[in-house]
Amino acid sequence: MSRTDEQFFLENLTKINKNIEIIFLIFCLVPIIFILFTLVGLWTVSHVHSLVLLISTIITTIVLDVLNRKNLHQKFAMYFGIIMLCFEVSFMNYTNTIRLFISYAIVPIISLLYYNKKLTMVTCVVNYFLMIFSSCITATAKLEVITGRFSPLIWCIQFAIGLTIESVFLFVALSNISNRIQKTLANLMQTFDEKNDALDQLKDRNELVVRINNELEEKNIELKDTQSKIIKFVAECLGSHDLFTGRHVIHTQKYVELICNELVKKGLYTDELTEKNIDYYQLSAFLHDIGKIHIPEGILNKIGKFTPEEFDLMKSHPQEGNKLLNYLPPIENGEFNKIAKQMALYHHEKWDGTGYPFGLKGYEIPLCARIMTAADVLDALISQRLYKEPMSIDEAIEVFEKSSGIHFEPAIAQAVIDNKHLITLIDNDFKTSEAETNAQELQWWKAYHENIKRIQQAQQ
Numbered sequence: 001m002s003r004t005d006e007q008f009f010l011e012n013l014t015k016i017n018k019n020i021e022i023i024f025l026i027f028c029l030v031p032i033i034f035i036l037f038t039l040v041g042l043w044t045v046s047h048v049h050s051l052v053l054l055i056s057t058i059i060t061t062i063v064l065d066v067l068n069r070k071n072l073h074q075k076f077a078m079y080f081g082i083i084m085l086c087f088e089v090s091f092m093n094y095t096n097t098i099r100l101f102i103s104y105a106i107v108p109i110i111s112l113l114y115y116n117k118k119l120t121m122v123t124c125v126v127n128y129f130l131m132i133f134s135s136c137i138t139a140t141a142k143l144e145v146i147t148g149r150f151s152p153l154i155w156c157i158q159f160a161i162g163l164t165i166e167s168v169f170l171f172v173a174l175s176n177i178s179n180r181i182q183k184t185l186a187n188l189m190q191t192f193d194e195k196n197d198a199l200d201q202l203k204d205r206n207e208l209v210v211r212i213n214n215e216l217e218e219k220n221i222e223l224k225d226t227q228s229k230i231i232k233f234v235a236e237c238l239g240s241h242d243l244f245t246g247r248h249v250i251h252t253q254k255y256v257e258l259i260c261n262e263l264v265k266k267g268l269y270t271d272e273l274t275e276k277n278i279d280y281y282q283l284s285a286f287l288h289d290i291g292k293i294h295i296p297e298g299i300l301n302k303i304g305k306f307t308p309e310e311f312d313l314m315k316s317h318p319q320e321g322n323k324l325l326n327y328l329p330p331i332e333n334g335e336f337n338k339i340a341k342q343m344a345l346y347h348h349e350k351w352d353g354t355g356y357p358f359g360l361k362g363y364e365i366p367l368c369a370r371i372m373t374a375a376d377v378l379d380a381l382i383s384q385r386l387y388k389e390p391m392s393i394d395e396a397i398e399v400f401e402k403s404s405g406i407h408f409e410p411a412i413a414q415a416v417i418d419n420k421h422l423i424t425l426i427d428n429d430f431k432t433s434e435a436e437t438n439a440q441e442l443q444w445w446k447a448y449h450e451n452i453k454r455i456q457q458a459q460q
């Protein structure tokens with residue numbers, strides 16, 4: 001029996017014991033009624049008989065109250081209460097005036113409330129012998145009413161046979177009822193225990209699943225963080241090859257985020273610009289110029305305008321970047337890779353179709369690349385280069401106003417224009433944090449070009 005079953009039966013035992021105590025308390029009224037009815041002449045019950053019944057009932061009630069209050073010996077209280085109830089019912093029937101045979105069945109039926117088959121069977125047996133004993137005591141008085149054909153012994157035997165038959169039926173009926181109740185209760189308890197076990201197992205499994213999911217989530221976060229650091233590291237490596245590309249990709253990552261959020265705020269491209277995709281767009285911005293690794297340093301960091309041949313070589317970096325990204329292992333089931341390749345390959349395409357390398361126009365250009373184009377140009381305009389000083393924010397915004405519908409998609413150009421204040425703050429933060437290192441690197445590259453120039457002159 002499980003702990004839950006034991007607890008149930010213990011609580012039920014305690015509760016029924018208290019109910020039996022209440023029955024005895026109410027039963028105290030019976031002898032009082034006997035006395036009152038005898039006094040008014042309705043019944044003829046011996047006062048001694050009534051007083052003995054009253055005293056025994058009061059004593060039994062007190063004993064049960066003590067046992068129940070201290071919550072001790074509950075099984076003893078159960079047997080004591082039921083057996084004493086049998087005696088009380090039997091003693092009540094010792095009088096010749098009152099013959100309540102049906103009351104004999106009440107106690108065994110009450111015993112069923114304990115869900116204890118043994119108790120019910122004991123009650124039936126005790127009840128049977130008390131009925132026989134009670135009937136034999138009153139046999140002589142009965143024969144005074146009946147014509148004297150039978151002796152008290154014969155009458156008791158015949159009466160006992162009838163009571164035995166009735167008691168057997170009662171015994172069998174209550175035995176079956178008690179057995180059925182016990183089996184039903186056992187099945188319910190078993191089902192309840194199985195349910196609890198299943199719930200406990202399910203709870204354990206759920207806790208395990210939650211723990212595994214948390215661990216996987218932590219691993220995914222670590223993996224994403226690692227991937228992000230690797231991609232940023234690649235961008236930094238590219239920065240060592242090109243003075244401005246390393247910082248440029250960091251800047252454009254911030255501007256890509258700003259443009260995406262503004263488009264979502266205006267209710268544009270909400271199906272495509274999910275939180276996950278915006279993260280992909282930001283991270284892909286680090287790789288949009290990866291193809292510049294294949295461009296010679298002398299061209300990348302040239303002071304002055306490119307020759308037509310140099311510019312043609314520069315224009316190859318989108319396709320070179322696309323080739324390099326073919327070697328990038330799949331990230332997020334390849335979703336990130338697709339966006340990164342589109343950004344790298346198409347970020348120099350223009351809305352009116354005059355861009356390179358394919359001359360795509362309008363919505364032929366993937367959304368990620370259209371956004372990247374705006375972020376790319378914005379940072380190029382307001383950042384310093386070897387061949388130029390940075391443009392003011394107002395001048396850059398004017399370029400976007402004039403180039404809307406030409407270089408840029410109108411909605412994306414407007415997103416840049418509407419965020420002039422934020423762009424100013426972001427640009428100031430970049431210029432402040434990068435001022436010292438930018439000046440050092442700029443001086444190094446200028447000295448580098450001067451040395452190259454002197455070497456070339458010496459060779460001539």
